[in-house]
Amino acid sequence: MSKGLVCFDMDGVLVDYLSTWEWVYDKLNLSNEEAYNAFQDGLITEWEWIKYDLDLIRSALKEDMNNDTLHQLLEDCPLMKNLRDSIQDLLDYGLDVSIISGGMHPVAHRIASNFITGNKWIPRFGGIDKISSEKFCDGFDTKLYVFTNGWNYYSDGEIPEKGRYQVQLIAKGSIVSILQRRLSVPISRTVSIGDSKQDSSMFDFSGLKIAFNTRHEELIEKCDIFIEERDLSLVSKNILNYFNSLE
Incomplete structure (x- = not known):
């Protein structure tokens, strides 16, 4: 027991660090302020927020958007x-x-x-x-x-x-x-x-x-x-x- x-x-x-999501954004020189504000204002759900953030990362990585790449970006997260x-x-x-x-x-x-x-x-x-x-x-x-x-x-x-x-x-x-x-x-x-x-x-x-x-x-x-x-x-x-x- x-x-x-x-x-x-x-x-x-x-x-x-502030967040693991921010760690990736900062490495890729991205900002999710638009989605964050939309969520805080009740315009999108949490599920939609996650989808938006993944789309944001995908826009930077393009064809390199895969499980291995995202793992690598997080390897040195303190x-x-x-x-x-x-x-x-x-x-x-x-x-x-x-x-x-x-x-x-x-x-x-x-x-x-x-x-x-x-x-x-x-x-x-x-x-x-x-x-x-x-x-x-x-x-x-x-x-x-x-x-x-x-x-x-x-x-x-x-x-x-x-x-x-x-x-x-x-x-x-x-x-x-x-x-x-x-x-x-x-x-x-x-x-x-x-x-x-x-x-x-x-x-x-x-x-x-x-x-x-x-x-x-x-x-x-x-x-x-x-x-x-x-x-x-x-x-x-x-x-x-x-x-x-x-x-």
Whole structure:
């Protein structure tokens, strides 16, 4: 039985950059401001926003728009300080760890690859995809539950127009709730860590709410702990202190 559940946002929390999407835009000298504003104004859905962003990237890459190229663009996307040790400490304590993000899936899968099980990859709820398993995990599975957005791809690496849409930004808490039911974890033994107002819904299902590396007053007001320094060891320390206080 799980001792508890820890749910991380990725962009700005596990990734030391505004977002994985922005990382690709900046590399290709692109701006998605038009689609961002359209989404904020309610003119397009999240699904349409992802499609627009993939079309934007396709306009720059043209015939080079494929799964391998996008993976390569994300290979050096910077990760947050002390990420590996911090998540490992949580796993060693007996906690389940999940990434719930609207960010690009290859980076989340690369992060998850630091925590490999002894089991060969098979499709599962919250699992990484087969290509990521082969690329990052030598064909093995990861201990983490991963839910992200990004793109789909065919066996030849071609990327269709429709994107990968696992996470509804305004309803990330619904994934937390599903994990709680599957793992038999109560709200009191659930922790969420986020940096944007979209992470607020995860807080609704959490006994400990950590705002990390954020300027969003709404999230700061709703959290139990606000950590400004971009160091995940401070996050894991507070989480372990919280669970020890429950014993």
